[in-house]
Amino acid sequence: MARPSGKQKSTKLVVVCVVLLGFGLIGDYLWASSPHFASSSYISNWVSPNNPQSNVIIPKQEPHLADTKPLKIKVDGVHDRSLSATFADLPAPELKWEKMANAPVPRLDGAAIQIKDLLYVFAGYGTIDFVHSHVDIYNFTGNTWGGRFDMPKEMAHSHLGMVTDGRYIYVVTGQHGPQCRGPTARNFVLDTKTRKWQDLLPLPAPRYAPATQLWRGRLHVMGGSKENRHTPALEHWSIAVKDGKALEKEWRTEIQIPRGGPHRACVVVNDKLLIIGGQEGDFMAKPGSPIFKCSRRNEIVYDEVHMLDDEMKWKPLPPMLKPDSHIEFAWTIVNNSIVIAGGTTEKHPITKKMVLVGEVFQFNLDTSVWNLCLSCASKLVWNQGLVAVLVYSPRQFT
Ligand SMILES: *[C@@H]1O[C@H](CO)[C@@H](O)[C@H](O)[C@H]1NC(C)=O
Ligand SMILES: *[C@@H]1O[C@H](CO)[C@@H](O)[C@H](O)[C@H]1NC(C)=O
Numbered sequence: 535m536a537r538p539s540g541k542q543k544s545t546k547l548v549v550v551c552v553v554l555l556g557f558g559l560i561g562d563y564l565w566a567s568s569p570h571f572a573s574s575s576y577i578s579n580w581v582s583p584n585n586p587q588s589n590v591i592i593p594k595q596e597p598h599l600a601d602t603k604p605l606k607i608k609v610d611g612v613h614d615r616s617l618s619a620t621f622a623d624l625p626a627p628e629l630k631w632e633k634m635a636n637a638p639v640p641r642l643d644g645a646a647i648q649i650k651d652l653l654y655v656f657a658g659y660g661t662i663d664f665v666h667s668h669v670d671i672y673n674f675t676g677n678t679w680g681g682r683f684d685m686p687k688e689m690a691h692s693h694l695g696m697v698t699d700g701r702y703i704y705v706v707t708g709q710h711g712p713q714c715r716g717p718t719a720r721n722f723v724l725d726t727k728t729r730k731w732q733d734l735l736p737l738p739a740p741r742y743a744p745a746t747q748l749w750r751g752r753l754h755v756m757g758g759s760k761e762n763r764h765t766p767a768l769e770h771w772s773i774a775v776k777d778g779k780a781l782e783k784e785w786r787t788e789i790q791i792p793r794g795g796p797h798r799a800c801v802v803v804n805d806k807l808l809i810i811g812g813q814e815g816d817f818m819a820k821p822g823s824p825i826f827k828c829s830r831r832n833e834i835v836y837d838e839v840h841m842l843d844d845e846m847k848w849k850p851l852p853p854m855l856k857p858d859s860h861i862e863f864a865w866t867i868v869n870n871s872i873v874i875a876g877g878t879t880e881k882h883p884i885t886k887k888m889v890l891v892g893e894v895f896q897f898n899l900d901t902s903v904w905n906l907c908l909s910c911a912s913k914l915v916w917n918q919g920l921v922a923v924l925v926y927s928p929r930q931f932t
Contacts, residue, residue, distance in 0.1 A: 766794025
């Protein structure tokens with residue numbers, strides 16, 4: 535992909551929002567790295583929902599390069615070994631980032647959908663013990679946030695599946711409540727014109743963060759984690775939908791996906807359905823904990839890409855440049871490429887901390903080649919710390 539000339543606005547990558555590094559680091563150190571996940575230091579260090587401005591940290595460097603302090607680690611009690619926290623970064627030119635308006639609240643594991651000039655941002659953890667139950671809207675032209683409204687009480691607060699047809703936003707299952715509480719099978723539809731919610735036929739079973747897409751008039755839901763939050767689900771269901779309503783009385787069983795588990799990107803492009811990255815395994819509720827306290831379990835992050843086409847058979851495509859998860863709301867289509875920003879990759883081999891992805895990846899659909907993205911997007915929106923939300927503003931290329 536050619537680089538636009540220097541004077542064009544399109545050479546800029548624009549960071550809209552909040553928590554960016556602050557959130558990323560807090561998440562990295564206190565959320566993901568804590569074996570207990572919800573230590574009191576984690577909670578006290580979390581951005582206060584009532585004081586969202588208080589914890590915004592603006593990176594002086596490119597976000598993923600900011601934390602480069604080498605970690606001294608005793609190996610075998612004899613030798614010190616140094617390993618940069620960003621040891622897994624792939625070499626790439628530095629991208630220029632521009633700070634945009636802060637989001638009203640920080641969110642982890644929420645969801646976001648762009649419709650034209652507006653980005654609808656849903657739910658998410660504010661702290662490990664507090665989940666949001668509302669929608670905030672970002673306006674790209676105005677660089678402003680506004681239009682907050684409530685979600686239905688029964689709607690999940692994190693790990694949602696979500697997709698839009700350009701007016702209606704389909705919201706599928708997810709986790710209801712804070713910590714590592716159980717999932718719901720309930721689904722909802724938001725009419726973005728009227729901002730009214732409707733029910734949609736529940737899934738055959740609840741799921742965490744299933745891959746969700748609209749394809750050929752049907753809402754497809756596949757993978758995710760099962761009710762215990764950890765066990766990967768392979769089931770794939772679909773239902774015919776139109777204008778926010780189901781046209782059928784039950785979900786149809788479709789071909790299973792090759793990999794279950796949550797946090798996979800799911801993209802429909804050129805009439806093909808692609809699933810990208812994701813993971814198997816996730817935090818689980820501690821057995822018997824009355825607050826469903828999260829406890830860490832093994833996770834495997836994937837770089838795999840699979841495609842479903844006319845034959846309704848999964849076909850492997852070239853893998854990503856590194857394993858990448860938490861990317862379900864972090865992709866966009868630019869110039870016949872899928873562009874994916876950020877995510878999480880395999881944990882640090884020594885500290886076992888979660889490692890955030892700083893790269894922007896580009897999968898060229900003409901050549902089926904993955905590259906690091908140099909100038910393929912005009913606007914990047916980082917919205918949820920671990921989950922980057924990427925949007926493209928065609929206006930910027932004119
Ligand atoms: C889109 O792709 C074409 C062909 O690869 C390239 O010439 C053009 O510069 C790209 N446009 C943008 C905005 O990246
Ligand atoms: C977005 O903001 C611009 C500039 O303030 C405004 O003119 C426009 O109406 C807004 N768009 C929507 C859809 O609200």
